[in-house]
Amino acid sequence: MLRNKPRPELKLLDLAPGDTVVVIAGKDRGKQGQVLRTLPRENKIVVQGVNILKRHTKAGRTANPKRPGAIQGGIVDFEAPLAYSSVMLVCPSCNQPTRIRHTVLEGGQKALVCVRCGEPYERIRRTEAQ
Numbered sequence: 001m002l003r004n005k006p007r008p009e010l011k012l013l014d015l016a017p018g019d020t021v022v023v024i025a026g027k028d029r030g031k032q033g034q035v036l037r038t039l040p041r042e043n044k045i046v047v048q049g050v051n052i053l054k055r056h057t058k059a060g061r062t063a064n065p066k067r068p069g070a071i072q073g074g075i076v077d078f079e080a081p082l083a084y085s086s087v088m089l090v091c092p093s094c095n096q097p098t099r100i101r102h103t104v105l106e107g108g109q110k111a112l113v114c115v116r117c118g119e120p121y122e123r124i125r126r127t128e129a130q
Helices: none
Strands: 020-023 032-039 044-047 052-057 074-079 087-090 100-104 110-114
Antiparallel strands (some): 020 032, 020 087, 032 044, 100 110
């Protein structure tokens, strides 16, 4: 009898949209950018201005009846996902690429700590209403 494979436990990434990272491996090594979105199942992230690829799209019509019309064809640039292990978080207090350490603060909440300067990492929340 065939059985489905058990799904591996989903590990959340330490990076979140809005964090500043620097690429440490690959063709875009040394570039900095902000995390646009994370893909935890694939262990990948999308960084703004990094890993730009070109997609050749064919002109056609939309399948969505709510927005009828033609799609313009051509070459479209887009940011492709890159491996989570190829980037390093940039600490906002020391402005250096750093590893992070997990600690528990006095109040009981968990926090990320910069290994270089020892400061807790304060995540700056993006406002969606901009």
